[in-house]
Amino acid sequence: MSVTVRVPAKVNVQLAVGAARPDGFHDLANVFLAVGLYDEVTATEADELRVTCAGPDAGQVPLDRTNLAARAAEKLAERYGRGPGVHLHIAKDIPVAGGMAGGSADGAGALLACDALWGTGASRDELLDICAELGSDVPFSLVGGAALGTGRGERLTALEVGGTFHWVFAVADGGLSTPAVYGEFDRLNEDVRIPEPAASDALLAALAKGDPHALAATLANDLQPAALSLRPSLAATLAAGRAAGALAGLVSGSGPTTAFLVPDEQTAARVADALLASGTCRAARVTRSPAAGAVLV
Ligand SMILES: C[C@@](CO)(OP(=O)(O)O)[C@H](O)COP(=O)(O)OP(=O)(O)OC[C@H]1O[C@@H](n2ccc(N)nc2=O)[C@H](O)[C@@H]1O
Numbered sequence: 405m406s407v408t409v410r411v412p413a414k415v416n417v418q419l420a421v422g423a424a425r426p427d428g429f430h431d432l433a434n435v436f437l438a439v440g441l442y443d444e445v446t447a448t449e450a451d452e453l454r455v456t457c458a459g460p461d462a463g464q465v466p467l468d469r470t471n472l473a474a475r476a477a478e479k480l481a482e483r484y485g486r487g488p489g490v491h492l493h494i495a496k497d498i499p500v501a502g503g504m505a506g507g508s509a510d511g512a513g514a515l516l517a518c519d520a521l522w523g524t525g526a527s528r529d530e531l532l533d534i535c536a537e538l539g540s541d542v543p544f545s546l547v548g549g550a551a552l553g554t555g556r557g558e559r560l561t562a563l564e565v566g567g568t569f570h571w572v573f574a575v576a577d578g579g580l581s582t583p584a585v586y587g588e589f590d591r592l593n594e595d596v597r598i599p600e601p602a603a604s605d606a607l608l609a610a611l612a613k614g615d616p617h618a619l620a621a622t623l624a625n626d627l628q629p630a631a632l633s634l635r636p637s638l639a640a641t642l643a644a645g646r647a648a649g650a651l652a653g654l655v656s657g658s659g660p661t662t663a664f665l666v667p668d669e670q671t672a673a674r675v676a677d678a679l680l681a682s683g684t685c686r687a688a689r690v691t692r693s694p695a696a697g698a699v700l701v
């Protein structure tokens with residue numbers, strides 16, 4: 405028997421970052437929006453835990469026990485007193501190490517798939533607890549839609565979205581390490597008093613209204629200077645997308661994927677073509693938001 409779960413990528417329309425905490429994490433006001441690029445995780449009964457992955461970036465995905473899908477299966481098995489024997493196959497379409505939470509998506513997907521395959525009957529809150537143990541972004545991958553993440557991003561409040569937003573994502577060559585980007589944020593802000601992170605009322609109103617122009621005016625990512633410092637070439641990608649007619653462009657989370665908000669599908673196609681022609685990215689993906697969270701297919 406097999407169970408397949410589809411899980412979306414995310415973009416952070418606002419990522420407000422506080423000072424480093426004693427545990428090394430940063431308090432956030434993290435406004436997540438799920439976007440229509442998906443990984444699929446299939447769980448099949450097996451004697452041992454095994455992970456396989458297919459897709460253009462599959463070579464960059466670890467297949468050992470460090471894979472977030474494998475860790476999710478192990479945690480669920482441990483809680484329910486059973487062996488973690490399962491074959492997890494990841495059909496990967498989300499850019500790897502790109503700031504779009506692909507690994508988190510696979511963790512949430514594997515958790516839901518194993519829960520269904522094993523009939524563990526875990527409650528939604530139990531699943532969300534395990535997600536938070538796996539990583540700060542994993543709870544959002546499970547719920548999707550739009551949400552404000554506080555704490556290290558794992559404490560979620562659902563947000564209203566009043567319409568469809570159109571996006572183009574420019575996929576960069578190579579990835580960026582999330583801890584390295586947070587480390588660069590700390591270095592760049594060494595002598596700065598960092599305010600408590602807070603969600604922007606104007607941004608939440610733009611989301612609730614479904615107004616892309618208002619959302620474009622309020623997009624903000626405190627990790628962007630750190631990502632640009634580690635990968636200066638991203639400035640050219642941002643400039644190319646904006647020049648081609650995007651309402652706004654920003655680094656997606658810790659990067660190096662860049663996200664461009666556009667008013668409609670026609671502009672999306674034009675911006676994607678221009679980004680590719682500029683030679684400043686490896687691929688350009690057109691999609692929309694919000695997208696549903698992890699679902700059985
Ligand atoms: C930056 C964001 C924005 O949504 O995602 P990405 O853009 O990388 O996907 C997240 O904060 C990434 O969340 P996630 O990738 O789940 O991180 P975790 O596994 O929990 O933590 C990895 C490392 O990132 C740093 N970290 C993460 C979250 C946080 N609030 N503060 C941090 O300082 C810590 O160095 C931590 O050891």
Ligand SMILES: Nc1ncnc2c1ncn2[C@@H]1O[C@H](COP(=O)(O)OP(=O)(O)O)[C@@H](O)[C@H]1O
Binds near residue numbers: 473499502503510
């Ligand atoms: N299932 C997975 N898919 C992708 N990367 C994974 C996975 N499990 C663990 N990783 C590790 O997590 C790192 C971050 O990957 P990813 O989640 O795609 O990016 P980001 O944290 O930028 O959103 C990768 O470099 C890889 O080493």
